[in-house]
Amino acid sequence: MKTIKFYDTSALLVKEKFNFYEEEYVISIVTLQELENLKSSNNTDEETKHRVRKLLRFLDENLDKFIIQPKYEESLKVNDEKILSGAYNYGLALNQNETSYYKYYFVTNDLAMKALAKTKWLKNINVTIISEEIKQDTYTGYKDIVMNDQEMSDFYSNPTKNTYKLLVNEYINVYTPLGECVDNLVWTGETHRSVKFTECNSMAFGKIKPRDIYQRLALDSFKNNAMTYVSGPPGSGKTMLALAYLFQELEKGRIDRIVVFCNPVPARNSAKLGLYPGTKDEKLLQTQVGYVLSSKLGGMEQVQRLIDDGVLILVPAVDARGFQTPPNSGVYILECQNTNIDILQMLLQRIDDTSIVICDGDHLGQIDLVEYNSHNGAERMSRVFRGDRCYGQVQLKTIFRSHIANLAEKM
Numbered sequence: 518m519k520t521i522k523f524y525d526t527s528a529l530l531v532k533e534k535f536n537f538y539e540e541e542y543v544i545s546i547v548t549l550q551e552l553e554n555l556k557s558s559n560n561t562d563e564e565t566k567h568r569v570r571k572l573l574r575f576l577d578e579n580l581d582k583f584i585i586q587p588k589y590e591e592s593l594k595v596n597d598e599k600i601l602s603g604a605y606n607y608g609l610a611l612n613q614n615e616t617s618y619y620k621y622y623f624v625t626n627d628l629a630m631k632a633l634a635k636t637k638w639l640k641n642i643n644v645t646i647i648s649e650e651i652k653q654d655t656y657t658g659y660k661d662i663v664m665n666d667q668e669m670s671d672f673y674s675n676p677t678k679n680t681y682k683l684l685v686n687e688y689i690n691v692y693t694p695l696g697e698c699v700d701n702l703v704w705t706g707e708t709h710r711s712v713k714f715t716e717c718n719s720m721a722f723g724k725i726k727p728r729d730i731y732q733r734l735a736l737d738s739f740k741n742n743a744m745t746y747v748s749g750p751p752g753s754g755k756t757m758l759a760l761a762y763l764f765q766e767l768e769k770g771r772i773d774r775i776v777v778f779c780n781p782v783p784a785r786n787s788a789k790l791g792l793y794p795g796t797k798d799e800k801l802l803q804t805q806v807g808y809v810l811s812s813k814l815g816g817m818e819q820v821q822r823l824i825d826d827g828v829l830i831l832v833p834a835v836d837a838r839g840f841q842t843p844p845n846s847g848v849y850i851l852e853c854q855n856t857n858i859d860i861l862q863m864l865l866q867r868i869d870d871t872s873i874v875i876c877d878g879d880h881l882g883q884i885d886l887v888e889y890n891s892h893n894g895a896e897r898m899s900r901v902f903r904g905d906r907c908y909g910q911v912q913l914k915t916i917f918r919s920h921i922a923n924l925a926e927k928m
Contacts, residue, residue, distance in 0.1 A: 519619040521611065523586070523604045525597075526551045528624040528649055530568055535582075543584040545603040547596050549576070567859060568892060597630050601638035608642040622647055653881075654896050656903060658746075658910030659688035659734060663696075676709045684904040686742055688712070688734050688911070698730055703737065706906065712737045717761040719768050721814060725761040731913045732758060738909030744874040746853075746899055746910045748881070752918030755877040756851075760813050763847040763875065767828065772847040772873065774827065777810075778864045779851040780834040798824055801831045809851070834860050837867055846872040854878035854895040861894030 523543040524532065529552075535542060555561050555569045576583065588606045589599040604623050611621055621644045625631050634646050662681055664672060669691070672680060681689060683704035691700040701712040715736045717725040727733035732754055738745040739762045747755050766772045781801065801807060802817060810829075811817045823829035832840055834856065842848060848868055853861055853876045868874055880895035902908040 520622070521619050522622045522624050523607060524548070525600050525604075525623075525625040525627065525630055527627040527630065530565075530572065531626060532649065535579075537579075537582050541584060542582070543586055543604075543607055544576075545589065545600045546585055546587045547589060547599045547603065549585070551596060552576075567857070597627075597633060598638070601630070601634055604634070604644075605638050605642060608639065608644050612643055621645070624649055626650060654899065656899060656910065657912040658686075658738075658903075659690055659731075659912075661690045661692060663692045663694055665694055677707060679704060685906055686738070686909045687903075688737075690730055701730055701734060701737075703734075703741075703909075715740060717758070717765045719761060719765040721764040721768070722757075722761040725757065727758075728754065728917055729915050731911060731915065735911040735913065736762065738911055739873075739875060742909035743870075743872075743907040744876070744902065744909070746876045746878070746895070746902070746908075747913065748854075748877070748879050748895070748910070749913030750879060750916055752916040753913035754917055755879075755913060756809055757813065759849055759875045759877055760810075763849060766847055766873070773845045774830060774843060774847070776830045776832060776842055776846045776848045776872075777851060778832050778834065778837060778848065778867075780856050780860055797833070797836070798831055801833060832867075834864065837864055840867055842867045842869060842872055844869055844871045848872050848874045850874065850876040852878050853898070854880040854893060856894035858892050858894050858897045861898055865898070 520540045521543060522540055523545075525545075526548045529544065529548060552569050552573055556566060556573065561569070584607075586603040586607050589603040593599050593602060608621050608623075611619055621642075623634055623639055623644050623646045625634065625646070626648050631646055631648070634640075639646065660681055660683065672691075683689060685706040686703060688701060688703045689709070690698055691702070692698050702709040703712060712733060715733065716727070717736065727736055731749075735745065735747045735758055738747075739758070747759060749755055763772070763775050767775060779801070795803070798821075802811070802820060807817065807820065810820045814820055814823070820829065824831065830843075830846075846868075850861070850864055853864075855878070856864070865874070876895070876898070878895045880893050880899075899910060903910060
């Protein structure tokens, strides 16, 4: 049976993938006009304009794969009703020509549009009215698997068999039926490698040992992958682990410098304090970037000394366009949930093959600007990079900062 979906503008804007082999897609000419207007309207925010431009490019490149519905009642004044009249005309033609061989859907994420479709325009034709919201990403970089004795025996007897359908560099935590975690492994693409106990040791941070299995996985990913995204709630140890590892690698001579990329934004719903005084570095050191580095490295003077020696380079996103990361750097992208796709893509494109990369953030809970909620840079990075041999991802779960911080996470 053929599946035919008629998309309005709201649903088309959030559509991420089109399955041209199994579905046919219909768009009203009015929707194309709306998209062109959104692209240049002064009332459209920049994030939406970006999405519109990207969608229009995709449509232009694939226009022959879509069915454009040019017909609508020209006497109508409102675009929503013009689109619905087009959906009605198309559905009516289907009813007359292919009654038993298709399933027809009208797709909208607009509640008013859905109400108009159900109560007026589409109530007399064979159509199903649906929404297609973006599904929240749940990938953590690992799977927690409970195994009984037989399952455990089968698993360890066949280390080259990807029984639990892991992506490359995805971890598996093995639990007994009683809830005891007995092993941590990672799928390399060929076999399961056991995660050995690891720690960081540097003069700057001292000896840092993982405080739970998730921090253990993060350190393993830092060690074995060119790029790691470590996510988790505030106080889970993202920054401590990342900086401790990078300073260890710096002191051992495996990297020559640390480059910190950041996109400083105020905390969600907080008051803006205006412009900070001073040079670029001084401005950055007065934001959360400086406070983090200062608290970990023993004061602002020590941070400034590292900057003066060229060992630490701070690069705000606004200056990154012309920046080229020096070879053999340890790159730390701080709070990458506070970026959109364009910004994070630009930062990652500054990095060469001799460098290692650690991104931290929490795109599920710490996005500070509303415009970064949709088309979030960290979420898109995760979707694109996961499964590649260069990339690992670990979501930290436990908040170690304090009992109060732990309770605050529930607010």
